[in-house]
Amino acid sequence: MTQQKTRVVVAMSGGVDSSVAAALLVEQGYDVVGIMLRLWAEEGDDGLGQPNSNRCCAPEAVADARAIAKMLGIPFYDIHAEQVFKQRVVDTWVNAYADATTPNPCFNCNRSIRFGFLMQRALALGASYMATGHYARVIAPVAGAASPVFKLRKGADAHKDQSYVLHVLGQKDLARAMFPCGGYVKADVRELARRFNLPTAERAESQDLCFLTQGDYRGFLARQMPEVAKPGPIVTAAGVEIGQHDGLPFYTVGQRRGLKLHAQSTDAEPLYVLKLDAARNALVVGTLAALGASAAFVGAMHYCDDLAPSAPLRCTAKIRYKAKEAAGVLTPLPNGSAEFVFDEPQRDITPGQGLVCYLGDVVVGGGVISRKVKG
Amino acid sequence: MRSSLLFWRTGLYNSSMTSRRVYLDHSATTPIAPDVLAAMQPALTSEYGNASALHSFGRDAAAALDEAHALVGCALSARAGEIVFTAGGTESDNLAIRGGALAARKRRGLEHGHIISALSEHHAVEATVLQMREMYGFEVTMLPVDSHGVVDPDTLRAAIRPDTVLASLMLANNEVGSLLPIAALGAICRERNVLFHTDAVQAPAYQALDVNALNVDFLALSAHKFYGPKGIGVLYIREGTPYTLVSTGGGHERGRRPGTVNVAGAVGTAAALKYVARERAAQATRLMALRDTLIDGVLAAVPESRVSGHPTLRLPGHASFVFNGVDGESLLMALDVEGIAVSTGSACTSGDPEPSPVLVAMGIAREWALGGLRITLGYQTTADDIAYVLETLPRCVARVREAAAAFS
Numbered sequence: 001m002t003q004q005k006t007r008v009v010v011a012m013s014g015g016v017d018s019s020v021a022a023a024l025l026v027e028q029g030y031d032v033v034g035i036m037l038r039l040w041a042e043e044g045d046d047g048l049g050q051p052n053s054n055r056c057c058a059p060e061a062v063a064d065a066r067a068i069a070k071m072l073g074i075p076f077y078d079i080h081a082e083q084v085f086k087q088r089v090v091d092t093w094v095n096a097y098a099d100a101t102t103p104n105p106c107f108n109c110n111r112s113i114r115f116g117f118l119m120q121r122a123l124a125l126g127a128s129y130m131a132t133g134h135y136a137r138v139i140a141p142v143a144g145a146a147s148p149v150f151k152l153r154k155g156a157d158a159h160k161d162q163s164y165v166l167h168v169l170g171q172k173d174l175a176r177a178m179f180p181c182g183g184y185v186k187a188d189v190r191e192l193a194r195r196f197n198l199p200t201a202e203r204a205e206s207q208d209l210c211f212l213t214q215g216d217y218r219g220f221l222a223r224q225m226p227e228v229a230k231p232g233p234i235v236t237a238a239g240v241e242i243g244q245h246d247g248l249p250f251y252t253v254g255q256r257r258g259l260k261l262h263a264q265s266t267d268a269e270p271l272y273v274l275k276l277d278a279a280r281n282a283l284v285v286g287t288l289a290a291l292g293a294s295a296a297f298v299g300a301m302h303y304c305d306d307l308a309p310s311a312p313l314r315c316t317a318k319i320r321y322k323a324k325e326a327a328g329v330l331t332p333l334p335n336g337s338a339e340f341v342f343d344e345p346q347r348d349i350t351p352g353q354g355l356v357c358y359l360g361d362v363v364v365g366g367g368v369i370s371r372k373v374k375g
Numbered sequence: 376m377r378s379s380l381l382f383w384r385t386g387l388y389n390s391s392m393t394s395r396r397v398y399l400d401h402s403a404t405t406p407i408a409p410d411v412l413a414a415m416q417p418a419l420t421s422e423y424g425n426a427s428a429l430h431s432f433g434r435d436a437a438a439a440l441d442e443a444h445a446l447v448g449c450a451l452s453a454r455a456g457e458i459v460f461t462a463g464g465t466e467s468d469n470l471a472i473r474g475g476a477l478a479a480r481k482r483r484g485l486e487h488g489h490i491i492s493a494l495s496e497h498h499a500v501e502a503t504v505l506q507m508r509e510m511y512g513f514e515v516t517m518l519p520v521d522s523h524g525v526v527d528p529d530t531l532r533a534a535i536r537p538d539t540v541l542a543s544l545m546l547a548n549n550e551v552g553s554l555l556p557i558a559a560l561g562a563i564c565r566e567r568n569v570l571f572h573t574d575a576v577q578a579p580a581y582q583a584l585d586v587n588a589l590n591v592d593f594l595a596l597s598a599h600k601f602y603g604p605k606g607i608g609v610l611y612i613r614e615g616t617p618y619t620l621v622s623t624g625g626g627h628e629r630g631r632r633p634g635t636v637n638v639a640g641a642v643g644t645a646a647a648l649k650y651v652a653r654e655r656a657a658q659a660t661r662l663m664a665l666r667d668t669l670i671d672g673v674l675a676a677v678p679e680s681r682v683s684g685h686p687t688l689r690l691p692g693h694a695s696f697v698f699n700g701v702d703g704e705s706l707l708m709a710l711d712v713e714g715i716a717v718s719t720g721s722a723c724t725s726g727d728p729e730p731s732p733v734l735v736a737m738g739i740a741r742e743w744a745l746g747g748l749r750i751t752l753g754y755q756t757t758a759d760d761i762a763y764v765l766e767t768l769p770r771c772v773a774r775v776r777e778a779a780a781a782f783s
Contacts, residue, residue, distance in 0.1 A: 033712060075711065116783065124779070
């Protein structure tokens with residue numbers, strides 16, 4: 001009996017990152033299996049009476065992924081996950097807008113779809129690991145460590161780092177996760193794709209939410225939740241009505257552009273969205289000075305170590321995917337919540353977005369911001 | 376395919392699939408028998424004429440086609456003129472249901488008309504019948520099935536109405552392998568002046584078919600299910616049966632299926648029927664024994680496993696199971712990675728944890744029905760293949776269950 005190779009399932013999308021991830025693992029001698037998930041997209045009509053495909057798993061992308069798997073000589077499965085994606089990611093995302101927040105659907109997708117639905121299938125296939133094309137790294141515990149802990153670390157490419165959306169992972173996930181692109185910068189990955197002759201080397205980046213076929217999230221929300229996306233007043237903190245909004249889901253905290261204010265109000269200091277007030281269907285606006293807040297409260301804080309720090313922790317935090325990290329103190333609270341107090345007030349602390357904490361380039365954990373705390 | 380793929384020679388190629396491969400999905404398709412391929416060869420190469428043409432090239436093709444009609448007719452105890460070549464089983468089902476129901480409705484002067492089928496039917500029948508309701512105004516009754524997926528003749532008898540024009544019931548269920556009492560069902564239809572179609576696609580590899588003994592007006596076959604080529608099917612249409620064209624064009628196949636006939640396919644179908652007629656008695660006996668070894672072995676080795684479909688009145692090479700708390704698709708992939716090619720029995724279309732409608736119609740509980748697995752043997756299947764499955768399957772089921780428990 002020959003030595004069994006370690007089996008790894010790669011989540012393939014047909015894009016350059018996951019393709020390179022698969023090729024790297026093959027090169028490293030793993031027994032690689034590719035799986036592509038068909039995810040939900042809004043019902044529509046492609047002109048042939050068929051519903052739209054999710055952009056990241058359109059028929060062309062499936063064909064690309066299948067061709068790459070064939071080139072690499074690995075088994076490839078394209079499996080349907082539309083319903084589970086719709087329920088656990090899209091519906092949750094839409095409902096979060098109904099709660100007047102600005103949610104990030106990638107958290108639930110990573111938690112429930114990649115590291116839930118797909119990981120379950122990977123283990124069923126006898127895989128020891130599941131790999132994705134994310135720009136992040138896993139640090140395995142030192143051999144013989146007294147309390148072995150896997151750490152989630154930022155990707156080597158500061159611009160592409162995706163550790164923010166992976167903060168939801170815990171020990172059982174990290175113990176089985178591989179991010180083969182995490183040690184490279186994007187340009188290197190493209191170069192690897194060329195070296196591997198992968199046909200996706202030159203593919204453009206996709207930025208928008210994968211389930212919006214037209215990239216039009218406003219239209220999508222209006223169709224998904226007409227009862228919530230209703231016009232209402234724009235008010236000052238003092239409650240004075242100074243304009244009308246098109247529906248709360250179309251605004252986010254810190255937004256300045258696109259506010260329809262009554263004519264007499266427009267000559268004053270620039271106004272920003274401070275808060276979405278669901279109870280009154282009102283958009284509360286104010287000046288830049290009023291926008292800042294000194295702390296964020298997280299209702300359910302997740303720690304990658306599966307264990308909250310025993311004392312307040314001085315670290316940094318990111319309040320959006322593309323936000324700069326800011327220093328402060330993370331205080332775990334009883335019942336799983338947490339508060340992060342920034343050294344300097346931050347603008348744009350937005351309920352629904354993730355607050356993700358770092359010690360250097362290691363992710364401590366994170367959670368969805370419930371509210372900002374004025375200081 | 377992009378050109379860069381052609382230059383893929385960097386030595387990265389790894390064969391992660393285990394080298395052993397066992398094909399056990401013969402209800403999905405079978406390999407072409409060497410005899411069949413040899414018979415098709417002339418029509419694929421030198422004898423390329425259009426069978427409708429008058430010249431010598433056409434005559435050669437027409438002669439080959441005539442012979443194919445005669446051979447297929449003979450194999451079904453039908454006349455050559457009652458055989459129509461189509462593009463496959465699905466097309467044959469469509470032509471029978473649409474062509475028969477529309478013509479019978481018109482002939483009988485009915486406004487709507489009523490069609491009967493069953494909840495266990497293949498998509499080719501189910502989707503066609505449902506479209507007849509949605510787009511053509513027919514009323515439809517989908518008969519329930521018993522716990523083995525079989526339609527009771529009394530249920531059919533009770534469902535027939537004065538305006539019933541057609542019933543379509545399969546001979547052998549593709550998903551669970553059960554055999555239906557087609558002769559009895561057909562007799563009821565005949566007595567009540569209802570056209571009767573049977574999808575017999577799964578049958579020819581194991582049993583002789585006699586359209587008179589079966590009491591059918593239409594019968595559908597697909598050559599690739601019995602060691603013939605893909606892309607060719609047969610529709611038997613009893614002489615004098617109401618039938619109207621579904622697609623229109625030239626007068627091919629005695630005016631019942633327009634389009635240049637796939638002569639090579641027709642010849643291959645005839646050759647395949649000849650091949651299975653020669654082999655099937657011995658194969659059926661052999662495969663039934665292997666199938667029972669497989670069934671007994673799986674039930675003994677896999678906790679919470681059951682056979683789906685009829686325990687004895689089933690296709691000889693067909694074993695189907697349900698496993699409690701197992702995702703059938705995950706199990707299929709786990710087996711594939713071990714080189715074993717099987718099927719869940721029904722195509723999963725949405726990742727929706729929705730069990731197979733056929734298993735649900737049989738009254739199988741949801742947690743079991745989600746774990747359907749179909750293992751279908753063929754003429755090349757060996758005892759060794761079955762031993763390999765019995766060695767591998769219990770381990771895979773256990774792993775799928777563990778994975779579901781660890782990450783839900």
